[in-house]
Amino acid sequence: MKNQIALNNVSHYFETPHGRISLFDDLSLNISGQSSLAITGPSGVGKSSLLSLAAGLEPPRDGEISFTCEGQQISIVELRQKSGFIFQQFHLLEELDALGNIALPLRLKGNRKANEIARNWLDKIGLSDRANHKPNQLSGGEQQRVAIARAFVTDPVFIFADEPTGNLDAQTSTGVSDLMFDFAKQTGSALVIVTHSEELAQRAEKCFALSDTGLEQIK
Numbered sequence: 001m002k003n004q005i006a007l008n009n010v011s012h013y014f015e016t017p018h019g020r021i022s023l024f025d026d027l028s029l030n031i032s033g034q035s036s037l038a039i040t041g042p043s044g045v046g047k048s049s050l051l052s053l054a055a056g057l058e059p060p061r062d063g064e065i066s067f068t069c070e071g072q073q074i075s076i077v078e079l080r081q082k083s084g085f086i087f088q089q090f091h092l093l094e095e096l097d098a099l100g101n102i103a104l105p106l107r108l109k110g111n112r113k114a115n116e117i118a119r120n121w122l123d124k125i126g127l128s129d130r131a132n133h134k135p136n137q138l139s140g141g142e143q144q145r146v147a148i149a150r151a152f153v154t155d156p157v158f159i160f161a162d163e164p165t166g167n168l169d170a171q172t173s174t175g176v177s178d179l180m181f182d183f184a185k186q187t188g189s190a191l192v193i194v195t196h197s198e199e200l201a202q203r204a205e206k207c208f209a210l211s212d213t214g215l216e217q218i219k
């Protein structure tokens, strides 16, 4: 497999003053590039935590996670450089306008064509006329389109999305999902989506349900 994230016998829990919160035990999952995968499940079951582990943002308490890109094992640092993130709360920088938010990941990589490329992405998301508007001047759906462009602007291998439509109405959700799946297809990025939305989950090639008893493939 050229691009892959492999979780092998992973367990995760949190120690709190009131005792241990166990999320999952002995969980294994292969996420392969060039595909889309959704994880659903009830609130509090550990979906966001599982996504953090898969994205290398946090190490598991037990078990192993390996990241492969172009057939080579890569480090967590490299994985992050090859990944894009989309969140329920958009997480745009308030002080930057739409263009600045999209250009930021490219600027951080020292890309001199950051603005030019970001303008192209603004066009793709249909917000060319809002380039100089700050996030608080944009609707929720528009902010999420900017967040999606920002996630894809560096041509990432993996896109991790946590409830990307969680704050949007049904019609806006469909538009935002269309963009995510279209861009993933165009750029060849793998989509890993955590969602409560049955509709969004069913659009992914593979779908898993996380519950107290573990992870079960439902599609």
Ligand SMILES: Nc1ncnc2c1ncn2[C@@H]1O[C@H](COP(=O)(O)OP(=O)(O)OP(=O)(O)O)[C@@H](O)[C@H]1O
Residues within 6 Å of the ligand: 014, 015, 016, 021, 023, 041, 042, 043, 044, 045, 046, 047, 048, 049, 050
């Ligand atoms: N840093 C932490 N310390 C202690 N407990 C935590 C921490 N992060 C998450 N938890 C707990 O772990 C459990 C799973 O959290 P997680 O956010 O992964 O759930 P989720 O499935 O994404 O839920 P939701 O659908 O509501 O977003 C919850 O009970 C949460 O309170």
Ligand SMILES: [Mg+2]
Residues within 6 Å of the ligand: 047, 048, 049, 162
């Ligand atoms: Mg969550």
